[in-house]
Amino acid sequence: MEVRMKTLLVAVNSSYVHTNPAVRSLSAINSVPFAEFNINQDSHNILRSILSYRAEIVAFSCYIWNIEHVLRLAEDLKKARPGIIVIMGGPEASFHAKEILESRHGYVDYVVCGEAEESLRELLGEIGRGDVIQTPGVLYQENGKCTGDQSYRIVNNMNLLPGPFAAEDEYDENKLYYYESSRGCPFACAYCMSGSLGGTVREKSLDRVKHELMAFARKEAKLVKFTDRTFNANRTRAKEIIRFAVEETGDTCFHFEVALDLMDEEMVSLLRSAPAGKIQLEAGVQTTNPHTLEAVMRRMDLDKLKRNAEAIREQGNIHLHLDLIAGLPYEGLDSFRNSFNEIYGLYPDKLQLGFLKLLPGTTLRREAKKYGIVYRSYAPYEVIQTNDISAEELLLLKGVEGILNRYYNTGRARKALDYLTKNQLIEPFELYERFYTFCEQEGYASRPLSVKNQFIVLIEYAKKYLPESSLGEFFAVLRKDYDRTKTKGQVPEELSKFV
Structure with missing residues (x-):
């Protein structure tokens, strides 16, 4: 006889605005509640909230951004309620199942x-009946030894998964929502966890996708991010979804992760015709070094990528986000400088300077020694140095990232920065490298600055390093940026004469 044990699903998100689609899906399937927290909350308050549910089973969703928090919570939970059953799942638990069970001193009972x-539905049934655990993809400890099945299980029929709000969760206009119309990726990029699964792409039917997008539209959701790894790998399907989103879903904005070089003229034309603010695109360029692209098994037509990016940016109706990764094989500082300058020159709305993470299960993690990649042993497993780039150079890029985020990606000084680079007064990478070095020397780099002080620091930098002949025009453009921020108080003296 099966005894239904009181179960709670727990997500610990990276910030308050994020939502966890995994616990929502599992909640709807298993008819059990879920609770969401974030890594910035006090752990005592999280523990108090979990204990208040008086659950007999607590299942955690584990990722690189929350694994340390979750493991500590599991320990606290077991010490507070020794009889409670703790289950862990998610990508970070999946690839470290044995290590988690063996190193956590009995604080974790099962890893899915x-x-x-x-898997979870079957496991909960076996626990409730007191059966021997035989669910595929579940590892556990018995008599001090790991047993069970550590194979990575996948869901083959995506149409069987519950849709948005199937867990009867209330829509929160302050939250960011995620949606998956497919799982897996047809490509095998060496740094990506999806690429390690051998191209196992599974898709929801178009009718199902359209029906579920309308669930967001009816809630008047502001922004929905597709989690599909390469949304437009299936070009025909991608165009149909975008066309539907544009025509039928009201004011809801959708964010897609795409390969720009896979877009044909029809797709570009469709995107250019979308209402402003309706579509956001994110494309992982990662590098423009062909030797690096080959090493990480990434196929990319860079010329076509640039043409499509320029065509999309030219129209001005779509937010375009491009990514670069520092620390890849054969990418030294000079090579990365070239990649940065080349992609910055496309002037995306956001340019993300990321750093290689040696994710569990990925090809690059297995081949780390081949490329001399030294990385942190703890999540998120970020690169420290490689054969091609030193630790000091990567830390310099960390500083460049901070300046890029503070001034370019916020849009605060965009016109002034564009003035410098588009008029070829300075190359993009040199601009940010010099600006970071200046901020580091003056003590600005590592402390928070108000918006007004950010402008003051940029003015100080300009006075010290820009040609005197260009300062007047630069300050005139910077004044326009300053006015757009609507910063209160006295205007900095250097900008005050420009209106």
């Missing part, structure tokens, strides 16, 4: 490996 929609 892979996609858990089928």
